[in-house]
Structures are given as C-alpha cells and as structure tokens.
Amino acid sequence: MPETKFRSFRVEAVVLRHSDYGEADRLLTLYTRQLGKTRALAKGARKIASRKAGHIEPFTHVKLQLAKGRDMLILTQADTVDAYQPLREDLILTSHASYVMELLDRFTYEDATEHPSTFRLLTDTLSRLASKSDPWLVIRYYEMRLLDHLGFRPQLFECANCGREIKAEDQYFSFSAGGVICPRCGPGLPNLHAISVAALKYLRHFQRSSYAEATRAKPGRDVQQETETLMQGYFTYLLERELNTPGFLKKIKE
Numbered sequence: 424m425p426e427t428k429f430r431s432f433r434v435e436a437v438v439l440r441h442s443d444y445g446e447a448d449r450l451l452t453l454y455t456r457q458l459g460k461t462r463a464l465a466k467g468a469r470k471i472a473s474r475k476a477g478h479i480e481p482f483t484h485v486k487l488q489l490a491k492g493r494d495m496l497i498l499t500q501a502d503t504v505d506a507y508q509p510l511r512e513d514l515i516l517t518s519h520a521s522y523v524m525e526l527l528d529r530f531t532y533e534d535a536t537e538h539p540s541t542f543r544l545l546t547d548t549l550s551r552l553a554s555k556s557d558p559w560l561v562i563r564y565y566e567m568r569l570l571d572h573l574g575f576r577p578q579l580f581e582c583a584n585c586g587r588e589i590k591a592e593d594q595y596f597s598f599s600a601g602g603v604i605c606p607r608c609g610p611g612l613p614n615l616h617a618i619s620v621a622a623l624k625y626l627r628h629f630q631r632s633s634y635a636e637a638t639r640a641k642p643g644r645d646v647q648q649e650t651e652t653l654m655q656g657y658f659t660y661l662l663e664r665e666l667n668t669p670g671f672l673k674k675i676k677e
C-alpha cells in the first residue's frame with residue numbers, strides 16, 4: 424500500500440493483466456507512472472453492465488481514480504487514454520503487446536516508487552506497435568532500453584572479461600558476465616554464446632540511439648533471428664537468476 428496523504432488519488436497506468444477475484448470483481452495488476460507496479464481491485468467489473476470493464480483490459484493506457492481500502496487499493500473511476508485498438512485486432516500484434524506486458528511484469532515488483540521513464544517507455548512501445556511499425560525493431564529497442572532501466576545494461580563495447588575494446592569481428596556473449604567476450608578470452612570460458620559482428624552492430628545501435636535513429640536499422644532475416652534468440656536467452660537467464668535470489672522472491676511475495 425503506497426504512502427500518500429489522501430484517501431483517494433489519481434494515477435496514470437497501463438493495465439498489465441487482470442484476474443478474477445471473488446464473485447464479480449477483478450484484481451488488476453497495473454504499471455503506473457506515479458507508483459510503479461501496483462495492484463487495485465475493480466469491484467463489480469465482471470458484471471455485464473459494468474462501466475469500468477472496457478477501460479481495464481490488458482495493455483490499455485488509462486487514468487484511474489484509486490481509493491485506499493482496508494488492505495487494498497480500490498478502483499473508483501477509469502478513463503481510457505488510449506486503448507491501442509490495432510493491437511486487439513491482429514493476433515500477431517496482440518502477442519507482441521502481451522510480451523511487452525509480461526517482460527515488465529516479471530522483472531518489477533511493487534515498490535510504491537514513481538518510474539516515469541519506464542512508464543514512458545511502456546506507452547511509447549505500445550504506440551509504436553499500434554502504429555504498425557516493424558515489430559521486430561520495436562521489441563528489440565524496448566528490450567535494450569528496459570535492460571537499462573532494470574540495471575542490466577549489457578556491456579557491448581569492451582570485453583566483459585578483460586576490458587579490452589571490442590573490435591569488428593565475431594565475438595561471444597556471456598549471460599553471466601552480462602556482455603560481450605572477445606575472441607582472445609572466449610575459448611577458456613564456459614557457457615558462451617556466439618554473436619556475429621552484424622548482430623553486435625545492431626545491439627550497439629539500439630543501446631546508444633534514439634528510437635528515430637534506431638528505425639534506420641534494416642537487418643536481414645538471419646540477423647533478426649540471431650539477436651532475438653540472444654536477447655530472449657539473456658532475459659531468461661536474468662529472470663532465473665533473480666528468482667533464485669531470496670531478496671527478489673521476498674519482494675515479489677510482499
């Protein structure tokens with residue numbers, strides 16, 4: 424429960440997911456600009472005549488009035504800012520938007536702290552997907568920025584083992600070291616993944632460019648596949664490592 428002076432307050436939020444609660448209610452998991460991830464109860468949201476229901480579907484950008492209940496925040500009013508309608512009319516886009524929600528949901532916990540830049544990244548990413556930009560580019564850019572926000576920015580310019588500058592040649596990537604390993608260090612180290620010079624070029628481009636600059640990237644299908652596989656492997660590794668950290672589990676359970 425966030426520490427605020429008022430019993431009732433407004434937040435700007437994206438609905439990450441919802442689940443049924445009791446007979447007629449819905450429990451919302453929200454990512455808000457003002458409080459980061461938080462949960463709120465939408466009473467009566469499953470009743471057919473509910474006026475709130477349409478506003479609280481996953482990946483909707485909303486303005487919400489929340490009230491402090493006895494042990495939970497209660498939704499009292501909801502207004503849609505953007506429903507990102509195109510994301511609901513195309514199954515491929517729906518799955519991309521779901522991935523965006525899931526990644527943020529899995530790597531964050533309720534800390535009652537404002538995260539305006541992460542919130543902005545989230546709404547920008549949904550807008551880009553809804554405007555039919557290349558989903559591969561939108562998602563890779565989101566992943567790279569999210570790693571920054573989460574404190575897992577990968578080291579792509581110096582070897583994560585010896586610190587020497589990375590040259591334009593095929594390299595290795597180490598999930599545990601959190602970055603690229605040069606061909607000199609690679610052969611002696613366990614659990615490395617090969618990364619081509621082309622794939623590394625795009626990852627670096629996304630790490631240091633604005634989105635407008637990033638859209639100039641036009642990699643071939645094989646490089647797209649390579650970067651996608653590598654990034655998903657890295658996220659999976661980070662998630663498993665975090666889940667095995669007692670402090671992280673405790674935060675999630677709170």
Ligand SMILES: [Zn+2]
Nearest residue numbers: 582585605608
């Ligand atoms: Zn090295």
